Amino acid sequence: MNDAWRFLMQRKRLWYGLLGIVGIFLVTAVILYFYARQRVNIAPLVSDAEVADINLPDGFAIQIFAEGLRGPRFMAVGPDDVLYVADRGNDRIVALPDADSDGRADEIRVLADGLNNPHNMVYHEGSWYVAVTEGVVRLEDEDGDGTADSQTTLIDTYLPPGQHSSRTIAFLPDGRLLISAGSTCNVCEEEDPRRAAITSYDSPVGQDQLTGEQIYATGLRNAVGLAIHPETGQLWVTNNGRDLMGDDTPPETVYIVEEGGDYGWPSCHSGTVLDPEFGFAGACEAAGQPVVSMQAHSAPLGLTFYAGDAFPAEYQGDLFIAFHGSWNRRVPTGYKIVRVPLDGSSPIGPVEDFATGWLNSDYSSDGRPVDVTVGADGALYVSDDKGGFIYRIYAEP
Numbered sequence: 001m002n003d004a005w006r007f008l009m010q011r012k013r014l015w016y017g018l019l020g021i022v023g024i025f026l027v028t029a030v031i032l033y034f035y036a037r038q039r040v041n042i043a044p045l046v047s048d049a050e051v052a053d054i055n056l057p058d059g060f061a062i063q064i065f066a067e068g069l070r071g072p073r074f075m076a077v078g079p080d081d082v083l084y085v086a087d088r089g090n091d092r093i094v095a096l097p098d099a100d101s102d103g104r105a106d107e108i109r110v111l112a113d114g115l116n117n118p119h120n121m122v123y124h125e126g127s128w129y130v131a132v133t134e135g136v137v138r139l140e141d142e143d144g145d146g147t148a149d150s151q152t153t154l155i156d157t158y159l160p161p162g163q164h165s166s167r168t169i170a171f172l173p174d175g176r177l178l179i180s181a182g183s184t185c186n187v188c189e190e191e192d193p194r195r196a197a198i199t200s201y202d203s204p205v206g207q208d209q210l211t212g213e214q215i216y217a218t219g220l221r222n223a224v225g226l227a228i229h230p231e232t233g234q235l236w237v238t239n240n241g242r243d244l245m246g247d248d249t250p251p252e253t254v255y256i257v258e259e260g261g262d263y264g265w266p267s268c269h270s271g272t273v274l275d276p277e278f279g280f281a282g283a284c285e286a287a288g289q290p291v292v293s294m295q296a297h298s299a300p301l302g303l304t305f306y307a308g309d310a311f312p313a314e315y316q317g318d319l320f321i322a323f324h325g326s327w328n329r330r331v332p333t334g335y336k337i338v339r340v341p342l343d344g345s346s347p348i349g350p351v352e353d354f355a356t357g358w359l360n361s362d363y364s365s366d367g368r369p370v371d372v373t374v375g376a377d378g379a380l381y382v383s384d385d386k387g388g389f390i391y392r393i394y395a396e397p
Contacts (some may be wrong), residue, residue: 057354129169271290305374
């Protein structure tokens with residue numbers, strides 16, 4: 001009798017324990033749901049992609065230049081004046097020639113495939129250099145037939161991917177190669193000093209691996225876009241601020257990055273905002289300051305200086321930035337191209353909308369702009385990794 005009673009009591013305690021655990025999970029789930037509902041709106045991410053109805057300033061028009069890509073990211077103009085695209089979802093770099101100049105790509109020609117999530121590429125001294133998740137690959141088209149004959153892995157140590165898996169490269173005027181790698185987290189102390197930072201390497205020309213690794217700049221949570229100013233040679237970068245500090249904090253930023261600079265993350269954001277977890281007195285006083293501040297959660301990615309001659313004079317030399325768009329804001333924002341008027345390398349006006357319409361009034365989105373670049377024809381090209389499109393924006397005659 002006593003044994004039976006003890007058995008029943010043990011089973012009863014077990015059931016109570018299980019019910020308690022389930023209750024804790026349910027309460028936690030409810031708390032997380034209401035917490036997330038106040039901070040997250042993923043409607044633009046999960047809606048279907050379509051050709052967007054884009055609004056532009058008077059005197060401009062837009063057309064689809066290419067379609068059928070899978071997650072196209074950054075673009076670059078090659079030595080043949082052809083637009084090249086990192087077709088990330090297909091693990092390849094493609095060329096989009098427009099031999100008849102009708103504003104539509106004639107074909108999608110594969111330069112190289114078998115790459116691991118290529119994000120951007122730069123043509124430098126006879127070769128293409130491609131940023132992939134783990135590092136950098138060099139492509140060489142030795143016979144000039146438009147297809148890479150060799151792929152050389154120059155570095156493959158930027159692992160694990162972490163929260164921010166894209167890598168972006170650029171060349172400084174002195175020939176050094178830069179690699180930007182975002183943080184592994186929203187906010188934390190990184191173990192690898194190359195994360196949330198930009199790292200420089202000696203010129204890779206003629207080398208089979210990168211050498212001379214030096215930390216170039218730190219405190220950049222996710223500097224996705226890198227651009228060299230065509231007149232000053234300065235490095236300009238877009239930086240994505242941390243999440244879960246509210247709808248409007250911290251601002252997104254553009255920095256003119258100096259070698260040896262510390263731009264604050266994780267202790268200070270956007271030059272003025274102390275982090276609630278990692279901030280400390282004086283953190284922002286020591287941090288590099290942005291040259292442009294923008295709406296929080298816009299997710300600025302690619303940036304380019306308009307160096308063509310097909311846009312009106314008032315646009316010459318101005319900065320254009322692609323906003324990928326928010327997921328963690330109650331009212332979605334971004335999903336557009338903005339313009340920053342410049343006088344040389346100094347902003348002379350506020351950030352203004354240039355191309356809008358990817359985000360709809362019901363918060364669905366037809367696409368997500370990633371990069372902007374100036375083509376050989378002077379048009380502004382926009383990649384959309386949600387719809388798989390490349391748009392062409394041009395000044396009407």
